[in-house]
Amino acid sequence: MKHYIFSGKLYEENINNLLKELTSNEDKYLIYIDTAGGLNTLTNYLLLYLNLHKERFTLISGTEITSNGFWLFYYFEGERIISDSTISMIHQSWK
Numbered sequence: 504m505k506h507y508i509f510s511g512k513l514y515e516e517n518i519n520n521l522l523k524e525l526t527s528n529e530d531k532y533l534i535y536i537d538t539a540g541g542l543n544t545l546t547n548y549l550l551l552y553l554n555l556h557k558e559r560f561t562l563i564s565g566t567e568i569t570s571n572g573f574w575l576f577y578y579f580e581g582e583r584i585i586s587d588s589t590i591s592m593i594h595q596s597w598k
Contacts, residue, residue: 504531513541513571518549525552525560535563540570550575557581564589 507524511517518541525532540546553560553575561582568576569592576583577593 504533506533506535508535508537510535510537510565513538513546513549513575515542515545517541518545521549522552525556529559531559531561533561533563535565536572536576537565537567538569538572538575539567540572540574543571546571546575550578554578554580564591566590570594 505528507521509517509521521534553562557580559581560579561584562576562579563584564576564586566586566588567590569590573591573593576591
């Protein structure tokens with residue numbers, strides 16, 4: 504099993520780096536997520552990929568999972584582990 508630490512905003516560069524790692528092999532991963540959120544469309548794309556291959560991934564909550572980070576963690580259909588020290592927050596977007 505491999506490990507990946509995702510720390511930072513859910514923006515193009517960070518998501519690209521994660522997907523490059525995850526698509527480079529067929530290994531199982533523990534993915535530690537520590538994020539204050541990011542872009543809706545890219546988070547949706549990442550969630551789609553993770554759910555299509557949910558048997559390969561376990562998400563572990565970091566210190567903070569807020570906004571789209573919470574949304575990603577909540578709607579992931581695979582195994583999730585919530586750390587005792589995690590602070591989380593979700594909010595409604597206004598249009």
